[in-house]
Amino acid sequence: MPRLLVINSSGRNTRSITRRLTGQFAEHWLAAHPKGELIERDVTLQRPTPVDEAWIASAFAPPEARSQAMQAALSESEALLAEIEAADALVFGVPMYNFGLPAQLKAYFDQIIRVNRSFTFDPEAAEPYQPLLADKPTTVIVSVGDGDLLPGGPMAELNFLEPHLTTMLGFIGLRSLEFVRVGYEEFQDGRLKRALESAEQAVARRVVAL
Numbered sequence: 001m002p003r004l005l006v007i008n009s010s011g012r013n014t015r016s017i018t019r020r021l022t023g024q025f026a027e028h029w030l031a032a033h034p035k036g037e038l039i040e041r042d043v044t045l046q047r048p049t050p051v052d053e054a055w056i057a058s059a060f061a062p063p064e065a066r067s068q069a070m071q072a073a074l075s076e077s078e079a080l081l082a083e084i085e086a087a088d089a090l091v092f093g094v095p096m097y098n099f100g101l102p103a104q105l106k107a108y109f110d111q112i113i114r115v116n117r118s119f120t121f122d123p124e125a126a127e128p129y130q131p132l133l134a135d136k137p138t139t140v141i142v143s144v145g146d147g148d149l150l151p152g153g154p155m156a157e158l159n160f161l162e163p164h165l166t167t168m169l170g171f172i173g174l175r176s177l178e179f180v181r182v183g184y185e186e187f188q189d190g191r192l193k194r195a196l197e198s199a200e201q202a203v204a205r206r207v208v209a210l
């Protein structure tokens with residue numbers, strides 16, 4: 001049974017553009033996969049725990065040397081990684097907050113980017129970092145208040161969100177990546193309407209191409 005993992009991160013539960021578009025993505029995907037299953041991960045409603053001393057000590061200990069308490073410190077990370085591994089495709093909804101990603105989504109990435117679990121590090125190797133997750137189609141739906149921050153726009157150099165997401169996802173192996181973007185959420189004029197229409201079409205096209 002095909003599975004789609006839907007990850008939302010907007011702090012808004014109503015009026016959210018990214019939630020609306022991940023919802024449309026899921027509807028199109030279910031129409032294309034009537035026997036498919038949605039896995040929903042909402043990092044605002046169920047906030048990932050920021051990593052701490054116990055998590056770090058456990059993550060860097062060899063698996064065979066981990067006590068039960070150490071294993072417990074990684075149980076959330078394991079569960080989040082298992083969700084990704086069980087999915088055939090992923091869709092993220094990501095608002096831009098202060099030129100980057102929401103803190104709750106950063107906590108999610110800190111949980112899933114883990115040495116010898118989602119990537120390897122060998123300082124002697126020609127390529128010291130290798131991803132460990134299987135690649136799968138990953139769609140990132142981004143909404144920003146000011147569309148001038150989007151790629152090609154006059155303020156694009158201030159967009160730290162997309163390079164950061166691309167780097168983190170690619171680092172663990174998720175490289176078949178496509179962004180769907182909505183600009184001008186804070187400009188309640190024709191530009192927002194046009195951006196939304198174009199994003200809705202991009203979402204429908206992406207699902208067909210999966």
Ligand SMILES: Cc1cc2nc3c(=O)[nH]c(=O)nc-3n(C[C@H](O)[C@H](O)[C@H](O)COP(=O)(O)O)c2cc1C
Nearest residue numbers: 010016017018095096097098099143144145146185
């Ligand atoms: C805390 C916060 C920080 C924001 N920072 C930015 C920003 O740096 N640049 C920008 O263009 N828009 C910014 N915005 C606007 C959001 O990116 C925009 O409202 C987006 O549509 C939010 O996604 P959502 O509609 O899914 O909630 C910010 C909004 C909030 C709430």
